[in-house]
Amino acid sequence: MAEVRDLVVEKVSKSFRGLQALSEVSLRVEPGEIVGLIGPNGAGKTTLFNAVSGFMVPDQGRVAFGGQDLIGRKPHEICKLGLTRTFQIVKPFGNLSVLENVAVGGFNHTLRPGVAEEESWRILEFVGLAPKALIPARNLTTPDRKRLEMARALATAPTLLLLDEVMAGLNPTEKEEVIGLVKKVRSAGTSVLIIEHAMRVIMGLCDRIYVLDYGCLIAEGAPKAISSNPKVIEAYLGKEYATAERH
Amino acid sequence: MSAGEVNRRYLGRSLRGGAWLAILALMAALHVLPWLWPSIVHTMIMIFLFAIMGQGWNVLSGYAGQFSFGHSLFFGMGAYTSSLLYVKAGLTPWIGLPAAMALSVGVGLFIGFLSFRYELKGPFFALIMLAFAEIFYVIAMGWEWVGGALGVLIPLEGDSWHLMQFTSKNPFYFLLLWLTAGSVFLVWKLEGTRMGLYFQAAREDQDAAEALGVNSFRYRQIAMAISAGMTAVGGTIYAQYLLYIDPDTTFGVLNSVEIMLRPIIGGPGTVLGPLLGSVVLTPLSEVTRIAFQAYSGAYLMFYGAILVAVIMFLPDGLMGLVRNITARFLGRRS
Numbered sequence: 001m002a003e004v005r006d007l008v009v010e011k012v013s014k015s016f017r018g019l020q021a022l023s024e025v026s027l028r029v030e031p032g033e034i035v036g037l038i039g040p041n042g043a044g045k046t047t048l049f050n051a052v053s054g055f056m057v058p059d060q061g062r063v064a065f066g067g068q069d070l071i072g073r074k075p076h077e078i079c080k081l082g083l084t085r086t087f088q089i090v091k092p093f094g095n096l097s098v099l100e101n102v103a104v105g106g107f108n109h110t111l112r113p114g115v116a117e118e119e120s121w122r123i124l125e126f127v128g129l130a131p132k133a134l135i136p137a138r139n140l141t142t143p144d145r146k147r148l149e150m151a152r153a154l155a156t157a158p159t160l161l162l163l164d165e166v167m168a169g170l171n172p173t174e175k176e177e178v179i180g181l182v183k184k185v186r187s188a189g190t191s192v193l194i195i196e197h198a199m200r201v202i203m204g205l206c207d208r209i210y211v212l213d214y215g216c217l218i219a220e221g222a223p224k225a226i227s228s229n230p231k232v233i234e235a236y237l238g239k240e241y242a243t244a245e246r247h
Numbered sequence: 248m249s250a251g252e253v254n255r256r257y258l259g260r261s262l263r264g265g266a267w268l269a270i271l272a273l274m275a276a277l278h279v280l281p282w283l284w285p286s287i288v289h290t291m292i293m294i295f296l297f298a299i300m301g302q303g304w305n306v307l308s309g310y311a312g313q314f315s316f317g318h319s320l321f322f323g324m325g326a327y328t329s330s331l332l333y334v335k336a337g338l339t340p341w342i343g344l345p346a347a348m349a350l351s352v353g354v355g356l357f358i359g360f361l362s363f364r365y366e367l368k369g370p371f372f373a374l375i376m377l378a379f380a381e382i383f384y385v386i387a388m389g390w391e392w393v394g395g396a397l398g399v400l401i402p403l404e405g406d407s408w409h410l411m412q413f414t415s416k417n418p419f420y421f422l423l424l425w426l427t428a429g430s431v432f433l434v435w436k437l438e439g440t441r442m443g444l445y446f447q448a449a450r451e452d453q454d455a456a457e458a459l460g461v462n463s464f465r466y467r468q469i470a471m472a473i474s475a476g477m478t479a480v481g482g483t484i485y486a487q488y489l490l491y492i493d494p495d496t497t498f499g500v501l502n503s504v505e506i507m508l509r510p511i512i513g514g515p516g517t518v519l520g521p522l523l524g525s526v527v528l529t530p531l532s533e534v535t536r537i538a539f540q541a542y543s544g545a546y547l548m549f550y551g552a553i554l555v556a557v558i559m560f561l562p563d564g565l566m567g568l569v570r571n572i573t574a575r576f577l578g579r580r581s
Contacts, residue, residue, distance in 0.1 A: 053458060079460035087458070093451035095516075096444075099257055104448040107441040108460035113259035116441070134257070156460055 005066030005082060005159045006030050007193065012051055012061030014044075021047045022058065022215045029160060034182065034192045036202040036223075039212035040235055045195045046088055048212070049162055052193075053085040054078040065160065079108060085162035086149040088195070094138030098129055101137050101148055105155030120155055127151045127181060143174045150178075154185065161185060163194040167201055179205050199236065203227060211235065260439040277424055281417050288416045292488065294529040295423035296481050301509040301521030302430040303477030308507065309515035310434075310443065311470035312450025313362075314369060317376030318506045320383055321351040321475045323497035325482020327387065330399045330492055333410070340411040344483045348476040354379070355475030356468055363467045366453070377500070384498035398493025401486065411487045419488050426484075427522065430477060435518045446470050447516070478506065501547070505532075508550060512557050514564025523565050528553070 007029040014022040022044045029035045037045050050056035052063055054075040063070040065083050073081075084105075093101050099120055106116035106123075124130040127147045132140065137148060146166050153161055163182070167175045182192055182205060196202040202209065203223040211219040211226060213235040219226055226232055262270075281288050300322060308314045328350050329343025338346075362375050388396050406414050413419060437443040448456040449463035456463055486492045496502060513524025531553075532546060539545035561568050 055454065055457075074462070075454075075457040076460050076462045079458060084460075085458050087455065091452040091455035093448050093455065095451060096447055097257070100444060100447075103258055104444055104456065104461065105459045107444060111441055113439050113441070117258040152455075152459055 007052065007083070007160055007191075008062070008064045009048070009052065010062040010064075012048065012058045012063060014047060014051060014056065014058045020215050022051070024061070025212070025215070025217050027210050027217070027220070029191055029193050031159070031191055032186065032189070033207050034186050034194065034205055036206035036209040037193060037195045037212065038197070038199055038202060038209060038226075041197070042214075043212040043235075044215040045212055046164060047215075049085055049164055049195065053083065053162060079156055079158075082157070082159035083162070084153040084156045084158040084160075086153050086164055086166060088164040088168070090142075090145040090149045092137035092140065092145055092148055094136065096137060097134050098137050098140065098148060099124065099133040102151050102155045105152040108156035116155075123151050123155050126154070126184070128177075143170050146170065146178070147181075150181065150185075154190075158190055160191045160193065163192060165195050165197055168197060175201055199227065258439045258444075260435055274424075274428065278421075281420055288420050290530050290533055292416060292419050292423055293533065294525045295420075295427040296485055296488075297505065297509050297529055298427050298522045298525040299423070299430050300478045300481035300506045301513070301525055302434055303474045303481070304507050305510040305515060305517075305521045306434065306437075306446075306477065307470045307474035309510055309517070309520065310438075310450065311446040311467055312368075312516075313467060313470070314373045315376040315474075315503075315507065316373035317378070317380035317503050318474075318478050319498050319500065319502035320376065320380035321355065321478035322482040322485070322502060322506060323380070323383055323387065323494075324351045324354060325479030326486040326492045326497045327393065327399070327482075328479075329483040330401055330486045331393060333401060334399060339409055340483060340487055341409075344411075344480065347479045347483050351475040351479035351482075352472045355471045359468045359471040363464050363471075377503070380498055380500070380503060384494050387494035387498055394493070396494060398491060398496075399486075401490040403490055411484075412490070419484070423484065426480065431518060431522055438518060442466065442469065450516075481506075504547075504550070508554065510564075512553065512564055514566030517564070517566040519569075520564055520566045523569070527565065 009025060009027045011024045011026055012022055013020070013024055025044070025048060027035070037048065039045055047056065051058045052070065054070065054073050054077065057071060065078070065081055068081060070078055093104065099117070102120040102123055103116045106119040110116050110119075121130065121133070124133050127150060129144060129147050129151060132144065137145070140148060150163065150166060167178050170178065179201070182194065186192055194202065194206070206223055208221065209223055209226045210217060211232050218231045218235060219229045221229070280291070300318065303321070304315060304318050325347040328347035329340045332338040332343040332346060333340055358375060358379055362372050367375060387393055393399065404410055404412055406412065445456070445461045445466045448459070448461050449466055453463050482497065509524035509528050510521040511524070512528055513522065514520030532550070535546045535549045539549070557564065563570070
C-alpha cells in the first residue's frame with residue numbers, strides 16, 4: 001500500500017440514449033484523502049464509479065490513476081493497478097465461505113494460498129467478520145454483507161478504495177461502525193472515494209466533498225461549506241427551502 | 248477468533264494423517280479387488296472412466312459454472328484422434344493420447360473464445376457446446392475416410408503395452424484406477440488455489456470477481472482447457488478398451504448426458520461429486536441396461552426418474568447429503 005497514487009477525473013461525460021448521465025465531471029482524489037461524492041438519486045454517482053472502475057467507457061473525458069490512463073482498461077486490470085470498488089447492490093459469492101470471498105481479493109497480489117489466507121484472516125478481524133469466516137456468504141445479514149463487500153475490496157490491497165453506498169440500509173449504530181472502519185482504512189494508508197446518499201453521515205467523515213446533480217458537478221469543498229451551499233440545499237430539499245434559508 | 252482456528256488451513260488443501268491412512272487402505276483394497284472379485288472389473292472400469300470424464304465436466308461446469316451439454320465432443324475427439332492416428336498412421340495410442348488432448352483443448356479454447364468473449368452463459372453456452380458436438384457427429388457420420396456410420400475398428404494385436412492393448416481387463420483397471428485417483432487429487436488441490444477460487448468467483452458473480460482482479464475470460468478458458476483435456480483422456484482409453492468406436496457412442500447426445508449426469512447427481516462443484524455419482528449411477532446403468540434390454544431406450548427413462556428425484560430431494564447432489572449427515576454426526580459429538 002506504500003505506493004502513492006492520485007485519481008484524476010477530467011471532464012468525463014456519458015449519455016444513455018439522450019439522457020445525459022454525466023456531463024463534464026471533473027474531480028481529484030489525493031493520496032490519503034477521504035473524498036465524498038454525494039447527490040440525490042439518479043445524479044450519476046454510480047455511473048461515475050463505473051467509468052472510473054472500468055465497467056463503463058465514458059463518451060468523453062479522461063480518467064487517470066497515478067498517471068496511468070484508465071479508460072479502455074478492464075476492471076480486473078484496474079484492480080491490479082490498486083484501485084478497487086464495492087457495489088451498491090452487494091454481490092457476495094454466495095456459495096463460497098466468507099473467508100474464501102475475502103481470499104479472492106487476497107489472491108490479487110499473491111499466488112500462495114497460505115499468504116492469501118493469512119491476509120484474509122487479518123482483514124476479517126479488521127472488519128469484525130472473523131467469527132463468521134467459515135459460513136457461506138449467502139447466510140450473512142445485510143450489514144454483514146456490506147462488511148464483506150468492504151473486506152473483499154480491502155484484501156486486494158488497494159491504494160484507492162471506491163465505496164458505493166456502504167451505509168445504505170444500516171441502522172445508526174451500524175453506520176457509526178462503518179464510519180470508524182473507513183477511518184481505519186485511511187489510517188492504514190488507503191485513500192477513499194465514497195458515495196453516500198445521506199448527507200449527515202458523510203459530513204464528519206470526509207476531507208472534501210463533491211456534489212453531483214443531474215450529471216453535473218454543482219459544488220465542491222469542505223463539508224462545512226457544502227452543507228451551507230444554497231445550490232446543494234436546493235438540489236436536496238427544493239428551491240423554496242434554499243431561498244428560505246438565505247433570509 | 249481463537250489461535251487454533253488460524254492454524255487450521257482452509258485454502259491450500261491438506262488432510263490429517265488419519266484421512267491419508269484411510270485413502271491408503273482404500274487404494275490397497277482396490278489393488279487386490281480384481282483377484283478377489285474378477286467379475287466386477289468391467290463395472291469398475293466403467294465407474295473410473297465416467298468418474299474421470301465427470302471430473303472433467305465438473306471443472307468447467309461445476310467449478311467455473313459454464314454448463315456444458317456437449318462434452319461428448321471431447322470424448323469423441325479423444326476416441327477418434329488416437330484411433331485414427333493408430334489405424335491410419337500406425338502411431339501408438341501413447342502418442343495418440345497427448346495428441347487427442349491437445350486437439351480437444353484446441354477445439355475447446357476455440358469454442359471458449361467464441362462464447363466467453365460474449366459472456367455466453369447458462370442455456371446459451373450449453374447449446375453452443377451441444378451444437379459443436381453435433382457438428383462433429385455429422386462430420387464423423389458423413390466422412391467415409393474416418394469410417395462414416397460404421398466407425399473405426401482397431402485391430403487387436405494381442406497383449407501389448409506399447410499399443411495400449413490388453414487381452415485382459417486388469418491393465419485397464421489399474422490404469423484407470425490411478426488416473427481417477429490423479430484426477431480427484433488434481434481437482435482437490437485446485438480447489439484451494441487461486442485458480443480454483445477464481446473459477447468459482449467468476450461463476451458466482453462475474454462483476455464482483457472482475458472488480459477484485461479476476462480476469463474471468465482467461466480463467467474460463469483455463470477451466471475449458473483442463474476440462475477438455477481430462478475428458479479426451481476418457482475417450483482415448485474407452486476406444487482402446489472396446490477397440491471399436493462409432494459416431495453414436497462417441498459424439499452422440501446421449502453420451503453427453505452420460506458424462507454430465509454423474510457429476511450432477513454426485514454434486515457439481517465438489518471434489519468427490521463426480522466419483523460418488525459414478526459409483527452410484529454406473530452400476531445402476533449397467534444393470535438397468537441389461538434388465539431393459541428388450542426395450543431400447545428404457546434405461547433413459549430410468550435416468551430421467553433419478554434426475555428428477557435428485558433435483559427434487561437433493562438439490563446439492565449426493566455430496567450435499569453426505570455433508571448434511573457428517574455435519575449432524577459431528578454436531579452431536581461436540
